[in-house]
Amino acid sequence: MEQTIEKINSKNAVIGVIGLGYVGLPLALEKAKAGYHVIGFDIQEKRVDMVNQGINYIGDIIDEELAEIVRCGGLKATADYADIADLDAVAICVPTPLDRYQQPDTSYVEASAKEIAKRLHPGMLVVLESTTYPGTTEEVVLPILESGGLKVGEDFYLAFSPERVDPGNKVYNTKNTPKVVGGVTPSCTQVAAALYQNVLEGEVVEVSSPAVAEMEKIIENTFRNINIALANEMTVLCNKMGIDYWEVIEAAKSKPYGFMAFYPGPGLGGHCIPIDPYYLTWKAREYKYHTRLIELAGEINNYMPDFVVERSMKILNRNAKSMRGAKVLILGVAYKRDIDDMRESPALDIIEKLEKYGAELFINDPHIPAFTVQGRLYESIELTTELLQEVDLAIITTDHTAYDYNHIAENARVIFDTRNALKDTKPIHGDYEKI
Numbered sequence: 001m002e003q004t005i006e007k008i009n010s011k012n013a014v015i016g017v018i019g020l021g022y023v024g025l026p027l028a029l030e031k032a033k034a035g036y037h038v039i040g041f042d043i044q045e046k047r048v049d050m051v052n053q054g055i056n057y058i059g060d061i062i063d064e065e066l067a068e069i070v071r072c073g074g075l076k077a078t079a080d081y082a083d084i085a086d087l088d089a090v091a092i093c094v095p096t097p098l099d100r101y102q103q104p105d106t107s108y109v110e111a112s113a114k115e116i117a118k119r120l121h122p123g124m125l126v127v128l129e130s131t132t133y134p135g136t137t138e139e140v141v142l143p144i145l146e147s148g149g150l151k152v153g154e155d156f157y158l159a160f161s162p163e164r165v166d167p168g169n170k171v172y173n174t175k176n177t178p179k180v181v182g183g184v185t186p187s188c189t190q191v192a193a194a195l196y197q198n199v200l201e202g203e204v205v206e207v208s209s210p211a212v213a214e215m216e217k218i219i220e221n222t223f224r225n226i227n228i229a230l231a232n233e234m235t236v237l238c239n240k241m242g243i244d245y246w247e248v249i250e251a252a253k254s255k256p257y258g259f260m261a262f263y264p265g266p267g268l269g270g271h272c273i274p275i276d277p278y279y280l281t282w283k284a285r286e287y288k289y290h291t292r293l294i295e296l297a298g299e300i301n302n303y304m305p306d307f308v309v310e311r312s313m314k315i316l317n318r319n320a321k322s323m324r325g326a327k328v329l330i331l332g333v334a335y336k337r338d339i340d341d342m343r344e345s346p347a348l349d350i351i352e353k354l355e356k357y358g359a360e361l362f363i364n365d366p367h368i369p370a371f372t373v374q375g376r377l378y379e380s381i382e383l384t385t386e387l388l389q390e391v392d393l394a395i396i397t398t399d400h401t402a403y404d405y406n407h408i409a410e411n412a413r414v415i416f417d418t419r420n421a422l423k424d425t426k427p428i429h430g431d432y433e434k435i
Helices: 002-009 024-033 045-052 063-071 081-086 107-117 136-146 186-199 210-241 245-252 276-287 292-318 346-356 385-390 405-411
Strands: 014-018 037-041 075-078 089-092 125-128 157-160 179-183 204-207 327-331 360-364 370-373 376-379 393-396 414-417 431-434
Touching (some): 014 107, 024 037, 037 081, 045 063, 045 075, 081 107, 107 136, 125 186, 136 157, 136 210, 157 210, 179 186, 210 245, 210 276, 210 292, 292 346, 327 385, 346 360, 385 405
Parallel strands (some): 014 037, 037 075, 089 125, 327 393, 414 431
Antiparallel strands (some): 157 179, 370 376
16 A cells, blocks of 8 residues: 555556546546646547547636646547556546436446456556445445455555536636545545545545445435425426515525525536436335435426426417417527536427427527537527517526626517526516516
8 A cells, every 4th residue: 555655646656537528537637737647548539539639628627738738748548448557546437327217327337447457456546436326336346346356455446536526617626626535445545535635635535435425425416406406396386476586595595594595497407416316216225215305306306397398388378479380599508507518408308398399499509509409400599689589589598608688688579587697687678587
């Protein structure tokens, strides 16, 4: 252990990151900026080529930083897993999606672990960062790594450290967000913590096991999922009662203790909050426990795109229009403001439903020039005064700061605001609704 930690502290360790997506590439860059030689692995040749050319494709990375690190040789990318043999430490940052039965798909994690196992050597550190259910590190990854005869905690080190990436966050990023680390053995925790302490500015929080670290990440996002569900349920009820729920929230926020504001919207998006709680509901079945609150929150949040479409129909009917043939403008496709990430975006569900009801759709997102829904290609069109004046309904589904909300308010005849984006702007025309 001492030899591995010495190699880490002296920055002589060669570090690998498997998966160069929203989590892996920022982590690889920070490790390279800290002075390590870093090798990034990805099965997508396009990503490998872009990284090796110093071309950025992740919104939270500064283009010039990536280009400079690559130019100096601090970071290179490859699709050849043979290079794992040269590593002293490797992080697994691959997707952990749900299948169509809402069950965790650990196939990417298992495939990565098998590639590492072929080349595992004494003193090597392996850290799983992919969000998953409690038990994955020890029940799935550990047996694969030990299949070659090396012993965890003695010959190699294994830990789980959940990613906490928040795309678009201007304050907290990979470098300054506190990092939780849980190793299979105390020595595993110690070695993994040493690496992160040399890379990150945020506190490194050591916990007693990978399962604690895995559960910690699930709790973070389940907490948000449930509280957003409460906000969504309250906005549905307040709409029926004729109460402005956004005003209710502002009033509640005046209490200096005992309340934390969560906001309603058109649905949940991103890879974490809509998905992570289902890892836990699946795992709970092993213990014959039914996570009722989590599943109910999922039902409420999954209903919100339908609620938006239903409200849109009522708004159009009030203006003597049916949904079939109505010109509807969708403002924003990303799942949250000021990013280009569409994963699980509720806007995609809304678009699909509006299409089925016969609406003529016009779509704009300043961060996403083109995308597909159910195999159909959509292109972001220019947001002109003529377009705003032409459409029968404008739905704000993502509150990008790039939008000129005064311009929208002055020209759109009917607006349905699912993000309270016009809270500081008074619409010129009378027909304006918030979710």
